[in-house]
Amino acid sequence: MASRMRSPAIASIHQVKMNSQPEEILREIFKKCLDTHYPHLQPFLPTEAPMLLCRVCVLWRTIAVTTSELWSRLSVSIGREASEKLQPSPELITTWIARSGCQPLTLVLKDWGLRSSGADTVSHVLQLFVPHIHRWRSITLVLPNHAFPTVLMGLDSGPSQLQVANFEFCSDPGLLVPGTPQIAGLAQLLTSSERLHTLYWRNDPRALHLVNFPWEHLTVVDLVPVWSPMSQILHLIEKAPKLRSLAAWITGPFSPVLRPLLLPDLVILWIGSEVDIGPLFKRLTVPSLLNINVFCTKTMPPIPQRDVINCITRSGSRLHCAVFVSLHISISDVVEFLRRSPSLLLFEISDADEAVITDEILGLLMASDTACLCPNLRIIRFLGSSLSSTDGLLADMVASRRTRRSIPAPVALLSRLVVHLSEADTLNHAEDIRRLKILAEAPDFRTWINEPEAA
Known part of the structure; x- marks a missing residue:
């Protein structure tokens, strides 16, 4: 209790010490108070920075109000989220943006309401954002119940600073017809954005090809979760x-x-498909690829996807991460892939049409007196009954990689193993499971068997 009684006094002492610092130091300290985990979101809560900083004393308020970087990000939610979070008044939004001075802006506007709910509010908030369109550095518009804001039409924003654009709104026929107000508003924003390098597009991808904007500057494109015709993806790669x-x-x-x-600079490739993607990978070369994730919906009969493996081999990619879900490849394909991927750090294979992780593959991954495949491999996930092995060999493979040996190729310590076994395989691998649980007692190794992987 005594310590609680002293805390206000201690806080006052700390504040006095803080106030004795030069103003430039205080500004830098205030910037560190912002949420670094979600920098694109800036709360309006009076208990969070920067609003909290304005309530401590006159000096702090003066410094906070005049530190424009504190006010360069803001997020507004309407609808379901609005009932859970404190939302700003139009006056506060106007004041907030004014305090940002000439700083580039990161703006988020989300409408989670019903089709007719919040339309006026969304329009009003956009009207507050639009006069500062020339300062937009990152814009997120999640408007699932409204067409693209035509309020952007006819604006002369001058040189655009926009670098990141994230758009998600309802399916609107007006976005698929050239010359409509929706397309005109979209074109008005994107065609002048020569600095745009990141595009998240959660809508029909056909709309993008009605807008002539600088595709050649894009470095990040994320079209998930909307399905895109292969012709559109090919057009995107060429553009x-x-x-x-x-x-x-x-x-x-x-x-x-x-x-x-040819995508010479591509580092990350995430492809989900319900069609044969072999023709795409047969022509694709990605020499810089580090991370690949391929998810195929199950088809009858299964479509062989060996061209995915051939693409990686042909490109000479030094992969760090490979995730194959429902990819119809043979055991020999897996062996060839592992032979060509010595730099692999993470390997996941799941929901294969048949078990492809066999004793042969586990033996090749085992550390011994000769060099093993993928000596840097640290995380393994064999999920969805992809494992077919005799009892004991899985634990032998793990144990061998958990022991440092003097071998021609150094072996990185395996740090994570995730395995899903069928009910029958669980009984057949009783010895494996027992030994793996013992190995998991090591402080730098964890294993999950038939259970969700924890963070």
């Missing part, structure tokens, strides 16, 4: 040769790939 990250769901109709496709 944006500087891509470093691409995520897309691919659907039909099937499009033949006649020309070679």
